[in-house]
Amino acid sequence: MNGKFKNINRLLPLLIIFILSGDGCRKSSVYQERISEPGNEYVEPVDPARDDNEQLFTEYDQFPNVVKQKIEQVLPGGKVDNIVHWGPFRYVVYKSYPDGHGSKIYIYLTGIIYQVAFINGNLMERPGMFFERGSEREIALQSVPRKIMINAGKQSGSDNFLRAWIAVSEQDTTFIVELTGFQENDTTAFAYRSDGILKMLSSAARMREGLERLWTPAQIEELLGPYRMKYNIDTVINRIKSKPYDPQKGCRFVVLGDSRRNLPVWETMCRSISNKKPDFVVDTGDLVNESEPEQYDRYLFGVLDKYEKFNFIPVAGNHDIGLDGQATSYLTSFGPNSLNYFFDYGNARFIILDNCSRVTDFTKQLEITDRWLSQTPEGYYKFVFAHYPPGNVEKWFYHAMDYELSEKFTALMTKHHVDHVFVGHIHAYSTAHFQGVDYSVTGGGGAELHKQYGPRGSIFHYLIVDVTKEGIKQQLVQLYKNDRVE
Ligand SMILES: [Fe+2]
Numbered sequence: 001m002n003g004k005f006k007n008i009n010r011l012l013p014l015l016i017i018f019i020l021s022g023d024g025c026r027k028s029s030v031y032q033e034r035i036s037e038p039g040n041e042y043v044e045p046v047d048p049a050r051d052d053n054e055q056l057f058t059e060y061d062q063f064p065n066v067v068k069q070k071i072e073q074v075l076p077g078g079k080v081d082n083i084v085h086w087g088p089f090r091y092v093v094y095k096s097y098p099d100g101h102g103s104k105i106y107i108y109l110t111g112i113i114y115q116v117a118f119i120n121g122n123l124m125e126r127p128g129m130f131f132e133r134g135s136e137r138e139i140a141l142q143s144v145p146r147k148i149m150i151n152a153g154k155q156s157g158s159d160n161f162l163r164a165w166i167a168v169s170e171q172d173t174t175f176i177v178e179l180t181g182f183q184e185n186d187t188t189a190f191a192y193r194s195d196g197i198l199k200m201l202s203s204a205a206r207m208r209e210g211l212e213r214l215w216t217p218a219q220i221e222e223l224l225g226p227y228r229m230k231y232n233i234d235t236v237i238n239r240i241k242s243k244p245y246d247p248q249k250g251c252r253f254v255v256l257g258d259s260r261r262n263l264p265v266w267e268t269m270c271r272s273i274s275n276k277k278p279d280f281v282v283d284t285g286d287l288v289n290e291s292e293p294e295q296y297d298r299y300l301f302g303v304l305d306k307y308e309k310f311n312f313i314p315v316a317g318n319h320d321i322g323l324d325g326q327a328t329s330y331l332t333s334f335g336p337n338s339l340n341y342f343f344d345y346g347n348a349r350f351i352i353l354d355n356c357s358r359v360t361d362f363t364k365q366l367e368i369t370d371r372w373l374s375q376t377p378e379g380y381y382k383f384v385f386a387h388y389p390p391g392n393v394e395k396w397f398y399h400a401m402d403y404e405l406s407e408k409f410t411a412l413m414t415k416h417h418v419d420h421v422f423v424g425h426i427h428a429y430s431t432a433h434f435q436g437v438d439y440s441v442t443g444g445g446g447a448e449l450h451k452q453y454g455p456r457g458s459i460f461h462y463l464i465v466d467v468t469k470e471g472i473k474q475q476l477v478q479l480y481k482n483d484r485v486e
Pocket of ligand 1 (some may be wrong): 317318424426
């Protein structure tokens with residue numbers, strides 16, 4: 001490993017100590033809980049002047065010339081499919097090409113590009129395709145194939161080559177070259193296949209970060225595989241079902257989501273939930289902040305193992321599935337059946353859907369779900385869980401599932417009179433009765449809260465649901481800070 005990466009390795013222990021001390025300072029006892037009735041239809045009216053996501057340019061033609069020129073220089077040809085105005089100063093531009101390849105480019109209004117991602121036939125590169133973690137080795141610039149040097153010169157607009165590396169990929173050798181220019185305050189790194197095809201462009205700092213972060217499937221298995229003994233979804237469901245169902249008591253489950261890496265809130269929540277003795281807990285996703293195996297190890301299982309006295313039912317969120325969308329860490333932890341599945345307990349059917357990863361074709365999955373719902377025993381309650389909220393519920397549109405898919409999804413829920421749909425992704429508590437079905441967003445597990453849902457919604461929380469012969473009863477458990485203690 002070259003000196004640059006060694007330095008990062010030396011800094012890592014310090015960084016980890018810093019993070020740990022930060023978590024340790026805030027004692028979880030500062031959170032207190034308040035239990036109340038469910039429901040929160042409130043959302044603040046949108047103030048366009050404050051909306052960071054406002055789309056200033058709806059047509060590519062309206063882009064400043066400097067932006068269009070830079071995009072054409074780096075990603076010539078193709079068709080602009082979509083433009084997202086991301087904050088007041090940035091765009092994300094999606095392009096597709098006749099051969100089915102696609103790409104997206106992140107660019108500032110000034111024309112400075114800070115990231116390009118290539119999407120091959122709707123699939124990002126798989127783990128290890130960029131390069132295997134730790135396999136990079138510095139090489140002389142003269143050793144880089146001539147074709148790659150020419151392409152890098154053209155694509156960067158610079159001829160000031162600084163360094164080069166090779167790294168092992170799953171199917172090929174990756175060549176990485178670093179150049180000056182093109183980015184402010186940073187150099188740029190390009191990763192190529194050996195035949196000269198560009199795989200990734202990034203700021204050099206980001207590329208180095210990537211080199212440190214990418215794991216091979218074997219490394220993921222080594223770290224997370226052991227958790228499968230306890231958390232494999234088939235095992236968990238068997239454990240739930242092995243407990244005799246008492247019709248007098250009914251079934252109690254908890255729903256929460258978006259804990260990511262807020263340890264004080266997540267730990268408080270796990271302790272509190274354990275006291276409520278649910279039959280199981282459904283997490284609507286974003287179990288971690290980035291889907292690195294270390295995060296699963298530390299932020300999810302590290303806490304669950306310590307506090308858990310409940311059966312854990314996961315939903316895959318967009319933060320759980322990795323850059324490539326293949327959900328490798330997630331599947332390694334929870335087993336091959338953990339993305340889309342259902343189980344019956346008591347007098348209810350519980351259906352868990354993956355509307356985030358690239359492993360699932362969600363349109364096909366909806367057809368399967370149609371069958372699961374049709375075949376639900378007569379008189380059973382039906383509950384459905386997913387991560388992204390439906391985007392056709394207007395107040396959730398800004399942070400939701402694709403609109404067309406949302407319409408198919410909600411139509412299916414209505415067709416089968418689903419009793420309740422629970423989703424996450426929006427970091428708040430928000431409810432809606434939409435086309436005859438009750439929906440709850442419960443994403444208050446620790447991630448930074450969305451502010452517009454009022455005092456009942458923009459707060460850390462989870463839901464308790466009791467299903468008995470009498471019906472469905474929900475309770476909202478809010479966690480709030482006790483200022484006196486702090
Ligand atoms: Fe999310």
